[in-house]
Amino acid sequence: MPVGSNCIACVVRGTDCFCSLPEDALPALSALGTHLHFAARERILHEGFAADRIFVLFHGRIKLTASSSEGRLLLVRIAGPGDVLGLADAINHTKHKLTAETLEPCELKAVPRVDFLAFLDRVQPASHNAVHAVAKDYDSAILSARRLALSGNAAGKLASVLIDWSRSLKSTTADPTAIEFSMPLTHEELGSMAGLSRETVTRLLSKFRAEKLAEQVGERIILYQPAKLEALYS
Amino acid sequence: MPVGSNCIACVVRGTDCFCSLPEDALPALSALGTHLHFAARERILHEGFAADRIFVLFHGRIKLTASSSEGRLLLVRIAGPGDVLGLADAINHTKHKLTAETLEPCELKAVPRVDFLAFLDRVQPASHNAVHAVAKDYDSAILSARRLALSGNAAGKLASVLIDWSRSLKSTTADPTAIEFSMPLTHEELGSMAGLSRETVTRLLSKFRAEKLAEQVGERIILYQPAKLEALYS
């Protein structure tokens, strides 16, 4: 029973996870909200809609995007187990700034906004986790902005996406050797992370392969020379 | 004595201000840290350095920027009275992601990280304000990212900067008439907010003036037709 509606027995908890709470506070978290299941490609949050509840993600990955009225898309972050969705906007009582869509079947818990705020007031250490969770959203937003503004050219932007993604997986100190990981995104989605068109992503990945910098095999990415990729932006 | 080292008598407090605390919690805030004065163009925080203290801004404006090693610059936000600087990174104990530089002479209070964390634990309602403050940083980061990624062309990006700035001043519902406000930024700085070159900003402002959309007079900006400007992005 690794993951489930029972927060007390759940093993997802890590330093970076919202559910990391003192033992005696877990029952209160566990009692909150209702457990839900979503299929792949379903929308959880809708940009522009009122933030009347938050979601805690147990299992699966969810992409968070901003969109323009012309259909242009920006992929800000991929959320994983232990992440909270819609927290900042629930606390400020503002409208959602991002749309959330499952990439695969997902398990999550929905908590009405008012219940969650009451929980934060009641269980003191949970405030820590809330700040931490918002700070995590902040980090990814800053990372997106940096990438879009500071990476000189298209190659730099794409390299930045790949490197940042690899960093988000393991916190090992910069290793000079190859890194391989799963990245279940289409070129279109990669493009919307880097602010590039689908075609440009394809062309650049071909170029990276030709130069032995990185390669895409199925849904796995291999970075042969992370250092050289990093040198593309700076 | 409108603004000073005495938090209890200070009038800056507003809904969006970190210093908005219950009466009985103000003395604790007031007792924290040391009061400092900075001249214009001084650096308060340095990107990449350890976040060992936070700053509360009393008076003056401060620009928050990210920079690439090649000298490219992104201006993320202008902080004003009541804002907290470096909060997210202090809480996560990560390095600063932005550089802070005064635009004009500033009064602020420096609080060592550990003292501030202790304060958050001790004074419960302060956690609310902390989340709120981080959420504010989050908002501006998202706004930057949106602008850079979703505004189709240069005109849209610049229009987005102007409109967002005007929105940050007054929360009046969208008024169709002209808006005038002070914007003490050079074209260079405007460019680094929009991800544009200095020359492009000049050209676009000339174009906006010719089309009676907006005008820059000294350090004041007048938006004659906010609606048409908004139509340039979206």
Next chain:
DNA sequence: CGGTTACTTGAGTTCCGTCAACCGAAGTGG
């Protein structure tokens, strides 16, 4: 097998960054 979705590659075009020259205002120092 048809249909869909994603990827690939080429050709044409446009937008904006860069380079360059110039101007006016403000500040500096003798």
Next chain:
DNA sequence: CCACTTCGGTTGACGGAACTCAAGTAACCG
């Protein structure tokens, strides 16, 4: 007071990087 510098703004010319359009391929699934 005036020469000098600096900074910010303005405008023109040019070129290149990336977007768009288009056509075709590959993989997958009913």
